[in-house]
Amino acid sequence: MLNRYARGFFTRLFTPLARLLLKWGVTPDAVTIAGTLGVAGGALVFYPLGQLFWGTVFITLFVFSDVVDGIMARIKGHGGLWGNFLDSTLDRIADGALFAGVAIWFFTGGQNTAVAIAALACLVLGMIVSYARAKAESLGFTANVGVAERAERLVSVLVVTGLTGLGLPEGFLFAVLVILAVASLVTVYQRIRTVRRQSREPKPAS
Secondary structure (H helix, E strand, O other): OHHHHHHHHHHHHHHHHHHHHHHOOOOHHHHHHHHHHHHHHHHHHOHHHOOHHHHHHHHHHHHOHHHHHHHHHHHHOOOOHHHHHHHHHHHHHHHHHHHHHHHHHHHOOOOOHHHHHHHHHHHHHHHHHHHHHHHHHHOOOOOOOOOOOHHHHHHHHHHHHHHHHOOOOHHHHHHHHHHHHHHHHHHHHHHHHHHHHHHOOOOOOO
């Protein structure tokens, strides 16, 4: 849903920045890498220190690199397989660091094991969601279905984690993480079912 309705708005918003970076000689790959380092660094430094609000602010500054690098690639006409591979691979690193940072804090100083375990569940299931689609596409199937796309997972956890740092009861964060974990599990099932159905369809005669 966020991909469908928000991407157009953010594309228009960040196109001037993308053009400026290209004018300065910055490459889309450099933006992708910098964005990943920013998200992962913020999540693994601020969150384990209990700085949930400022960590979220810092991470958010780098999250939009995922939009900017795509705009830059389209302007240059240098999109394609390499950029898609790099972007998808580094997205997994950023997502893993985000949930790991939340889990580390709540296993340690946050002293809320339930939230920490829910964060780890989101981390693992989120990776399986991505793997299921990638493996399906490598075998010639399509699996772009599900209720837990990356944009929704990312926005949800960032907003509620940041608000938790401002005093929102931790129960809200736990609830959101549980919902995300369940949604991810449902998405895995949906993708498995979709690929299974495609695999049983008769192949066209050669």
